[in-house]
Amino acid sequence: MKNVVSLKSLAKELNISVSTVSKSLNDSEEISEQTKERVKNLAKLRGYSPNPIAVRLQKQETMQIGVVLPNIENPFFASVLKGIDEFISASKYNIITFFSNESLEREKECLDYFSKGNVDGILICIAEETNKKKTFDHIIQIRQKGIPLVLFDRIPMQPLGFDTVHVNDYDSIISAYDYLEEKKCKNIAFVSSIPTLIVGRLREDGYLSKTTKPTVIAFEKLNELQLKVQEALAEGNIDGLIAADIEATLICSSAIQKRGLTFAKQISLIGYVNAAQNDLSYPKISYIDQHPKEIGKQTAKMLLLRLESKLENIAASDIILNTTITIGETSN
Amino acid sequence: MKNVVSLKSLAKELNISVSTVSKSLNDSEEISEQTKERVKNLAKLRGYSPNPIAVRLQKQETMQIGVVLPNIENPFFASVLKGIDEFISASKYNIITFFSNESLEREKECLDYFSKGNVDGILICIAEETNKKKTFDHIIQIRQKGIPLVLFDRIPMQPLGFDTVHVNDYDSIISAYDYLEEKKCKNIAFVSSIPTLIVGRLREDGYLSKTTKPTVIAFEKLNELQLKVQEALAEGNIDGLIAADIEATLICSSAIQKRGLTFAKQISLIGYVNAAQNDLSYPKISYIDQHPKEIGKQTAKMLLLRLESKLENIAASDIILNTTITIGETSN
DNA sequence: CTGAAAGCGCTTACAG
DNA sequence: CTGAAAGCGCTTACAG
Known part of the structure; x- marks a missing residue:
């Protein structure tokens, strides 16, 4: 339809066979340089390009x-x-x-x-x-x-x-936990909106492996998660948060800000973010980069x-x- | 390769021609119900599906x-x-x-x-x-x-x-401007990281149509834009910001927060955002939804x-x- | 109602 | 070195 120029039309114009045209265009050893030249020139002139569907079928x-x-x-x-x-x-x-x-x-x-x-x-x-x-x-x-x-x-x-x-989801969270511990966090909670997702479970398991008194806040419904995070912060003893996904991370960050807590000093947060947007946002959230x-x-x-x-x-x-x-x- | 069952193989197995098989499968009027049945049954049994490449070529x-x-x-x-x-x-x-x-x-x-x-x-x-x-x-x-x-x-x-x-980019910004004016903003600046992009120009033109003393802060380099926005805010008379794109919007929001200004009371911002993330963020930025x-x-x-x-x-x-x-x- | 033939636009053994 | 033939897996006039 679009491409009216075909092997056949080139062949006719050159008075040679379709096979020779095809082979010339595919730079076959069988064809003389001279013929190849003629064919290629005309093909270029006519703007020939092979029909991809036909090639695929073949x-x-x-x-x-x-x-x-x-x-x-x-x-x-x-x-x-x-x-x-x-x-x-x-x-x-x-x-x-x-x-x-x-x-x-x-x-x-x-x-x-x-x-x-x-x-x-x-x-x-x-x-x-x-x-x-x-x-x-x-x-x-x-x-x-x-x-x-x-x-x-x-x-x-x-x-x-x-x-x-x-x-390595499991290990990623362990690293995050270790980092927060180094920063003197004593009460690190885990927040997730993906408790049933494989990666969510692995991340949670990584967290659980690090503490004997875990605080897991995990809900798929975001408004529910939001509420529970706020409640947890209200209790006042959490000083570190690891969020398991983008949504949980944003929810944690918002909740902390709304509560007027100071990042790093009163509470630290590590999560998952959209790197490009995070770079321009305030605060820049500490995050696990999955590359x-x-x-x-x-x-x-x-x-x-x-x-x-x-x-x-x-x-x-x-x-x-x-x-x-x-x-x-x-x-x- | 993957699909060894073809019209041909079905035809052979049924002892009829390829054309009849093809027509049967395409529910042609020409074929008897009985034959169609036979063909369709076998096709289903063998898990036949037409080779899409061949169909496309045809x-x-x-x-x-x-x-x-x-x-x-x-x-x-x-x-x-x-x-x-x-x-x-x-x-x-x-x-x-x-x-x-x-x-x-x-x-x-x-x-x-x-x-x-x-x-x-x-x-x-x-x-x-x-x-x-x-x-x-x-x-x-x-x-x-x-x-x-x-x-x-x-x-x-x-x-x-x-x-x-x-x-309607031009009109969108006019609406945003009108809205900010209603909210008693007296000094509305325009911030853009896409000054040369068509949509960016239209948005800027919309802004320019509304004021005789425009303040346009437009740079493609984000760190430069960041700096200029901070400087503009430092001067202290801007009480409204319209941002022309996601990046500009985040930059404005961050700059305002870093400067410790109170949104809505001291300065208002309308921009463009990623709706899903904005909904979870703090503050929720007022934005132009392009749907x-x-x-x-x-x-x-x-x-x-x-x-x-x-x-x-x-x-x-x-x-x-x-x-x-x-x-x-x-x-x- | 069924099938042989031509064709979609290519490629590639095979003959010459 | 060139070309006729077969084939990739389909569809669709056309004959019978």
Whole structure:
């Protein structure tokens, strides 16, 4: 439609066969330099570009990689996607991104579409609902279809036999706890809006491993969480807070400010933030940096290795990336 | 590869022709109910699904829509993308998203790839660099190739003949100004980190239309902007701030807080924010809501209308959406 | 109602 | 070195 110039039209104009045109354009050894020149010149003149669909049909490759993200409005996933994109766009592949919107049903639809021959490989972070219901059949089916798949961030406890990429959530919180202890915090509470999410549980476990008198404030409903945090602060003995996710972090920070407490002096906070916005905000919150772009990059890299069959018979690998703590003004 | 079951394999197993199988599966009137039944049953049994690449080649449609976003880490674009996705994923099309990273060069690459027969239509918000250099040849070329394209958010001043979707930036700022005036602000300054961006200019023009003694603080470098805002506040006569973008807004809010000024009483602020995060933050900033998901939805809708040729000979249309002001704690 | 044939736009053994 | 043929997996006039 758009592209009226085809191998056939070039061949006709040059009075040679389609095969010769094709081979010339693909720089085949079989063709004389002279012919190649003629063909390439005309191709350029006519603005020829091969029909990608036809090439894919012939090569039996879609040249596309499917990505399933729980929610693009979460800045963490936006950054992961950027990391994926930077890596993939330098390859011959393209990304087709779907959003599960944290729904198991939608996630199934996405994988179903992908598995019907629409992509060569898949990158996925499972939805919250999938995580909760521990339903992984739809993911396992992907392997049975022979499509490489890499899981990232939210990794099911029971190994599914796929490559995985994630951070050391458990240890990250331990580091945060250690840091707050060094800063003389005696009463460190843990605040989370993701108590059932895998990463949330790991973070909570990390916290629990550090104290014998834990204070865990965990609610999925944000207004409820808000209330409980305020109540906890009102009791007056908490002098350190570790927040398990962006929402919990903002809630903690707001509650502290509303109560008129002085950061670092009276109470310290470490959490998870959107780095770009945090840098411009007041106060700058001390945070655990998961390096989301790096997560994306490593995830994409792992998949490309599989696709290029460089990992032919190698078992699934589990890449664990390190987080770092960036100190802001909510601790010191 | 993945899908070993094809029309051919079904045909062989049923001892009928490939055409009959194809027609049966497509519910053709030509085929007897009985045969359709047999074919469909076996197809289901074998888990047949048509090879999408082959279908596309035959139908001369890619079933894909290309989206070019300047930067996915900007929450505004993330939300626009969500709006696009919600609308498109309900259609037969899929989205393939590229990020220009605000680079003209990269944007050209994206459009070039799309125009080589990889998508049926394009949605694009031009890069900052494209905006600055006013280089639109690569976009105009798309029309010459007959590929429908819709521009959103950053719309070039000179009409390019494409459908466009954006908000009324000029009027939005006027509303914000009026609101602050009502709140008795006497000295309203305008702060921007996007002075050269189309939307930034429109917003600034809106501001300039309201006052004969304007105070415009506009710098692209954020640390420079930060400094200048602090200096302006130090002079002590500004009692109202309109910020033109997320970064400027956060910078204003921080500067005000650091200076120990009381929001609403001493100084009011209206800007642009990431709504989800703002809701949890302290203070909640009063902001101009652009309804980014709606922008995405309308953009996608416009393209689908074009693709379905329901707008065959209708000239390019310009959809202007309204913003609303959400009052937070930085004004009252 | 069913099937053979042509074609979508390519690539690639294979012959010459 | 060039080209005819087959094929990637479909669809759809056209014959029968």
